[in-house]
Amino acid sequence: MSRGGVPVLEGLSFVLEAGQALVLRGPNGSGKTTLIRTIAGLQPPLEGRVSGIEAVAYAGHQDGLKTSLDVVENLAFWAAVYGGGDVEAAMARFDLTDLRDRLAGNLSAGQKRRLGLARLLVTGRPVWVLDEPTVSLDTASVGLFADAVKAHLASGGAALMATHIDLGLPEARMLDVAPYKARPRARAEDEAFL
Amino acid sequence: MIALLTRDLRLAIRAGGGFGLGLAFFLIVVVLVPFGVGPETTLLARIAPGILWVGALLACLLSLDRIFALDWEDGSLDLLATAPLPMEGIVTVKAAAHWITTGLPLVLAAPALGLLLSLPGPGYLWLFLSLLIGTPALSVIGTFGAALTVGLKRGGLLLSLLVLPLYVPTLIFGAEVARRGADGLAVETPLLMLAGLSFGAVALLPFASAAVLRINLR
Amino acid sequence: MSLWEYANPVKFIATTDRVLPALAWAAAGCLAAGLIWGFFFTPDDFRQGSTVKIIYLHVPSALMAINGWLMMLVASLIWIVRRHHVSALAARAAAPVGATMTVIALATGAIWGQPMWGTYWAWDPRLTSFLILFLFYLGYMALWAAIENDDTAADLTSILCLVGSVFALLSRYAVNFWNQGLHQGASLSLDKEENVADVFWYPLLVSIAGFVLLFIALVFLRTQTEIRARRMRALLARERMA
Numbered sequence: 001m002s003r004g005g006v007p008v009l010e011g012l013s014f015v016l017e018a019g020q021a022l023v024l025r026g027p028n029g030s031g032k033t034t035l036i037r038t039i040a041g042l043q044p045p046l047e048g049r050v051s052g053i054e055a056v057a058y059a060g061h062q063d064g065l066k067t068s069l070d071v072v073e074n075l076a077f078w079a080a081v082y083g084g085g086d087v088e089a090a091m092a093r094f095d096l097t098d099l100r101d102r103l104a105g106n107l108s109a110g111q112k113r114r115l116g117l118a119r120l121l122v123t124g125r126p127v128w129v130l131d132e133p134t135v136s137l138d139t140a141s142v143g144l145f146a147d148a149v150k151a152h153l154a155s156g157g158a159a160l161m162a163t164h165i166d167l168g169l170p171e172a173r174m175l176d177v178a179p180y181k182a183r184p185r186a187r188a189e190d191e192a193f194l
Numbered sequence: 195m196i197a198l199l200t201r202d203l204r205l206a207i208r209a210g211g212g213f214g215l216g217l218a219f220f221l222i223v224v225v226l227v228p229f230g231v232g233p234e235t236t237l238l239a240r241i242a243p244g245i246l247w248v249g250a251l252l253a254c255l256l257s258l259d260r261i262f263a264l265d266w267e268d269g270s271l272d273l274l275a276t277a278p279l280p281m282e283g284i285v286t287v288k289a290a291a292h293w294i295t296t297g298l299p300l301v302l303a304a305p306a307l308g309l310l311l312s313l314p315g316p317g318y319l320w321l322f323l324s325l326l327i328g329t330p331a332l333s334v335i336g337t338f339g340a341a342l343t344v345g346l347k348r349g350g351l352l353l354s355l356l357v358l359p360l361y362v363p364t365l366i367f368g369a370e371v372a373r374r375g376a377d378g379l380a381v382e383t384p385l386l387m388l389a390g391l392s393f394g395a396v397a398l399l400p401f402a403s404a405a406v407l408r409i410n411l412r
Numbered sequence: 413m414s415l416w417e418y419a420n421p422v423k424f425i426a427t428t429d430r431v432l433p434a435l436a437w438a439a440a441g442c443l444a445a446g447l448i449w450g451f452f453f454t455p456d457d458f459r460q461g462s463t464v465k466i467i468y469l470h471v472p473s474a475l476m477a478i479n480g481w482l483m484m485l486v487a488s489l490i491w492i493v494r495r496h497h498v499s500a501l502a503a504r505a506a507a508p509v510g511a512t513m514t515v516i517a518l519a520t521g522a523i524w525g526q527p528m529w530g531t532y533w534a535w536d537p538r539l540t541s542f543l544i545l546f547l548f549y550l551g552y553m554a555l556w557a558a559i560e561n562d563d564t565a566a567d568l569t570s571i572l573c574l575v576g577s578v579f580a581l582l583s584r585y586a587v588n589f590w591n592q593g594l595h596q597g598a599s600l601s602l603d604k605e606e607n608v609a610d611v612f613w614y615p616l617l618v619s620i621a622g623f624v625l626l627f628i629a630l631v632f633l634r635t636q637t638e639i640r641a642r643r644m645r646a647l648l649a650r651e652r653m654a
Contacts, residue, residue: 040276043412058276062269066201068208073201080197081277119273193421193497193643338575342555342568352558356572359547360579363586370590387589391582402575409567 008034012180013048016127016158021149021169024162026177032162033061035177036131039160057082057125061132063116067105071096071115074104078119085122093148094118095141109136117145121152128152130161142167195283198274202291205264216253216296217303223249224307235312242311243321243372249307250300250325251332251365257296258336259353261288262344262407271344275411281404289330289337289400297329313376320375324388328368331392334399335360341403344410363391419496421639428632435632439625446619454611466524468616472623474517477545480510480627484552485577488570498635500566501642503573504556505634509627511549518542537587544583548576562642 008031016022024032038045040058065074072087079085091097094114099107104115113136120128128149134142146167149159153169227245228238265271274284304325305318313321339357343349367388374381418424450468487503490496521539522532533539555572559565 040272042272042275054278056276058273060269060272062272064265064268064270064273066205066268066270068205069201073204077197077201078273078277081274081279083278123277193639193646342572343558346558349558352554355547355554356551359544359551359583360576362544363579363582366583366586366590384589387586399575402571406568406571409564409571412564 008182009177009180010047010182012177014175016160018126018156018158019153021153021159021161021172023167023169023172023174024160024177025164025174026162030177030181032177033131036060036129036160036162040129052127055125055127056129057120057123057127058129059116059120059131059133061135063112063119065104065112065115068103070101070103071107072100074115075118075122079122082123082125085124087122090118090121093121093151094144110138110141113137114141114144117148121148126157128157128159128161130159130163132163133161134163134165134167195279195287198279198284198287199291202288203294206291206295216257217299219256220249220253220300220303221307223252224310227311239312239314239376242308242313243317243376244369245311246304246308246313246321247325247328247365247369247372250304250329251361253300254296254329254332254336255354255357255361257292258340258357259343259350261292261337261340263340263349266344271407272411275408281408282400285337285341285403285407286400289333289396289403292337293330293333297333301325301329314378316378317372317376320381320385321372324368324371324375324385327385327389327392328364331364331395332361334395334403335364338399338403338406341406341410344407364388364395367391416494416496419494419498421498421643424498425636425639428636432629432632435625435629439622439629442618442622442625444622446615446617446622450612450615450619454615461527463524463527464612466520467612468619470517470520470524471616472620473513473520474542475620476623476627477510477514477517477542479624480506480513481545481548481577481580483631484510484573488573491566491570492574497566497642498639500570501638502631502635503570504566505638506631507549507553507556509630509634511546511553513623513627514542514546514549518546535591537584537591540587540591541584544587545580548580552576562645 012035014022024035026032034043036058037043037060039050039053040056040060041050041053042058066077069077071091075087075090079087088097091100094117096111096114096118099111104112107115113133117130117133120130134145137145142165146169149167149169152159224245227241231237231241262271265274275281301322305313305322308318308321336357339353339360342356343353346352367384370384371381371388374384418427447468451465454465456462456464484503484506487499487506490499491503518539521542525534526532552569552572555569556565559568
């Protein structure tokens with residue numbers, strides 16, 4: 001797997017079963033984001049393969065919210081794209097119902113993040129692939145998020161996330177990516193030139 | 195895909211810039227020309243079709259970098275790329291949204307601006323028709339350019355440099371239709387060429403744009 | 413032994429190193445011979461006088477301007493299909509050479525046009541097409557320069573080259589339709605009756621050969637430079653990581 005043409009991780013392999021959560025750990029720059037973007041299908045792996053990409057709902061560092069649309073409109077759009085999820089239930093789950101008519105541009109950072117996470121619910125996809133989902137969330141909101149993940153797992157979903165916060169998920173496995181750090185070597189595209 | 199289209203249109207209306215800016219620019223270009231070449235009506239009438247076409251083309255160019263830039267900045271483009279929409283569909287919808295917010299208003303405004311330049315009577319219909327047929331090609335070609343430069347800092351100037359040469363055939367045939375129409379000559383040949391070009395671009399370029407966008411999202 | 417062996421950068425540099433001196437001398441020889449022969453040992457044209465002699469610069473450079481773009485198109489296709497880095501770098505290396513040829517063709521055309529047509533520039537289809545071709549070269553080079561990652565730049569520019577070729581061709585026909593021009597028809601064709609007279613024809617051929625050799629030599633040299641620059645970046649990147 002590479003970022004900016006630099007191989008970051010190698011020899012990494014895992015299987016995520018229904019009902020399981022896998023938490024990625026590792027110091028900054030160890031390749032968590034790269035791994036997550038690869039699994040979400042945004043970039044091809046240098047070697048190996050990722051199966052089940054079509055079941056993935058991805059959430060990255062940015063929430064992809066439109067500041068001039070309100071909360072309902074933002075969610076309804078993604079629901080329509082993914083073929084109709086339940087917007088009301090998603091808002092209720094992340095305590096956004098009171099903010100429903102507020103423009104996303106007027107939300108606080110934490111509220112925006114909650115809206116971004118609520119998007120996962122309306123996608124209706126079984127595998128959540130999340131990059132630092134709890135950034136800028138307060139304790140109560142982290143609790144909401146942990147509950148949402150638990151409910152998702154209980155209903156047969158799976159989750160893969162990079163986070164440093166303990167969500168109190170009993171069935172979560174940990175995976176430290178640091179040992180899989182790629183040997184320092186040439187950028188793949190440069191090999192022919194060395 | 196319809197959801198994406200309605201979202202883009204709604205965003206354009208709310209942000210204001212979408213409809214207004216391109217039109218205002220078009221108006222200003224058309225107003226500036228008489229200052230430049232003098233107020234003589236016969237001269238203006240002669241160059242009116244060309245000025246209107248060039249003005250519409252530049253107004254179209256002005257808004258191209260917004261097609262993907264905003265979605266790129268707030269991360270929606272990544273999310274859209276992982277959504278169950280084909281990339282070709284996304285770029286087509288983006289081009290369609292650009293056409294509806296920029297191209298269509300220009301088409302509708304062009305006859306009114308033709309009055310300012312004393313466009314001859316038979317010219318209005320052909321100007322309107324040629325723009326109606328030609329502007330979709332401008333949007334689709336522009337989307338290709340926008341996909342090439344997405345994520346580049348200072349991409350705006352490069353975008354113009356890349357897109358303008360690609361606009362040449364559309365401009366030639368489009369302006370030819372308007373000019374011949376204004377002079378009361380037969381317009382069939384350039385009109386057919388323009389239509390062929392436009393359909394061809396709309397049918398084929400989204401594949402190139404999608405390929406380019408995938409490379410840029412890597 | 414296959415042609416694709418030369419897609420290896422090391423092999424490419426080694427081989428071209430051996431060929432380059434010979435190529436360069438051959439180019440210089442052909443150019444000198446063609447131009448001196450053409451300039452000093454051909455009669456003046458009975459209508460155009462001595463101005464006709466600029467043909468020995470104008471026609472070959474115009475030929476190479478178009479063929480340079482064709483070569484880039486082929487190299488881009490090879491990169492897209494087989495992903496040989498040398499191919500992408502050769503396309504990159506050819507662009508400024510082709511652009512220069514376009515400028516030479518335009519400039520010599522203007523200088524020739526003044527005494528013949530009474531104007532340096534006319535919106536003649538051929539002239540206009542060359543101007544558009546020059547814009548395509550500019551855009552292509554600007555895109556290469558703007559993107560940092562080498563492979564991304566190679567991918568994007570090769571797609572631009574493909575799309576650009578289609579539009580350049582469309583422009584050619586559009587421009588033809590837009591204005592019937594002043595420019596004479598092709599001076600060279602396989603049909604001998606159509607050609608310019610033999611006295612002009614042979615030095616012209618030699619000078620065309622010179623331009624072709626010059627183009628190849630320059631592209632080889634520039635590709636070598638690109639390969640070495642790329643190798644330097646690769647070494648630096650490796651050093652940073654170690």
